[in-house]
Amino acid sequence: MSALLDVRGIGKRFRGLLAVDNVSFAVARGSIFAVIGPNGAGKTTLFNIIAGAIAPDRGSIFFDGAPIDGLPPDQVCRRGIGRTFQLVRPFPALSVEDNVIVGAMLHHHELAAARAHAHQLLRQLDLFDRRGQIASTLTLPDRKRLEVARALATRPKLLLLDEVMAGLRPVETDRMVLILRNLSRETGLTILLIEHVMQAVMALAARVLVLHHGAVIAEGPPAAVVREPTVVHSYLGAEAV
């Protein structure tokens, strides 16, 4: 079976800094794939390139068999890629429900249908009881889940999650892991996540890619990757062994 997302030789330079250096990987349909690496490794840049927020200098990206590199973010979303932001950015003055309705409007022209779809997602993300609340009044964990719900409302085939666990307490992390695992299992959703929380990566990802200074230094199943000496040395630290 062909991969849902196929990244080939992507490179991006910001003036003197080579942020992403010849990165290639493939994400299989229905799988959960994680990208890890120290701060400044180029994870978010890579992520923004896939989402269309930044155009790559070189390389190509195929999604569902068609090239998407260089497309603007709205068209990338229409092809079936939903995303969250590292620093959460729900629409602050809108209610929780309206935030998700905005996403659901991509496929529903009628407000009633979009609202019904939004309600279903809010239940899945444990936010249904807060649906009338203004988004800016939510706590960080709630805002993170709201962003996931909003992105899911566009009915993506691939969900890009940028450090969705960062800043969460362990209990909240477990809750998010459970939600994501259920989503993947029940709907066949493919997930690509950038993550620092290794506990979540180990629990969720079938494959892990490790970036360092913009380049891939390891790729494989999480249990194998964390034992590779280069990874231990550059990212996890010697004490992790």
Next chain:
Amino acid sequence: MMLQRALAGAPPRALVLLALVLSALVAAPWASNDYLLTVLITILYFAYVGQAWNVMMGFAGQLSLGHAIYVGLGGYAAAAIYVYLGLAPWIGMIAAIAIAALCGAVIGFLAFRFRVAGVYFAILTIAFAEFARIGFDHLQWLGGSAGFFLPVANYARNDVWNLRGSPTMFYYLMLVLTVAAFVLCHLLLKSRIGYYWQAIREDEEAARSLGIDTFRCKMIAVAISAGMTAVAGVFFAFYYNNLFPEQVFHISRSIELILGPIIGGIGTLFGPILGAFLLTGLSETMQNLLAASGLDLPGAKQVIYGVCLLAVVVMLPDGVWPWLATRIGVSRKQP
């Protein structure tokens, strides 16, 4: 059906109040003298253009400080068509809307295509209004700086088709227009484009990540707002029967028409209407009080007016309507 949908979810108390206010407005001409009627027409005019401006700023978050350009273009277009082609203003209105929407689209295209945003966008809108002011000053076939005049005569009866008639006729037309704009804005806000505008206003990048073509949505906002404003320009021209570039396109006109929604509540449907009542009411009341007091204080009106504006902006930064709605218990209940 449409009305039913428009009213769905509104608290009963709000509907009763709305019905009362509307009845009062319908009955107003019987209870007012000529002066009061003129004031009411002014109020409705500002309520309407404020609503139109609000589509761009309140809904889509695009600050226009040059909305007088659309009033002027609308007025001049319909007046010229009436004078030179002999066509009724309702036909001229179609051209007026088209010209203003096109002008808005040009400004929008330049700004949104080349990422001119925020204050720079606002400056661009001022620049265009100034171009128009200076340009129309030199358009001799439209009167230039000496003004463009519509033929005035005594009309035995109201001619709605040609917009010739008594202030009462203009009052009811403005009332219909204001109600129509309110309903239109309500429906827009509850539609897909309304949700998309609010998303863009809140966070454009996040909006794009949800598949929203932000360029297209912003263009639609500018075109609708400009077209709506041009309709007010048509009524302005036929009500006053004269157009001077120095007056209609002047930046003070643009500022004047955005004060209502700012005071009333940007992005709300009742804000522009409430703001128009408060500001015009305040301004006229002060004028009369100062005149009645017999004090000769030049500029006192402007000073008091400014202080009142300042007080509202400082104490109720979201505008009067959100505060008032909570006070009288008509804000939508949060589930």
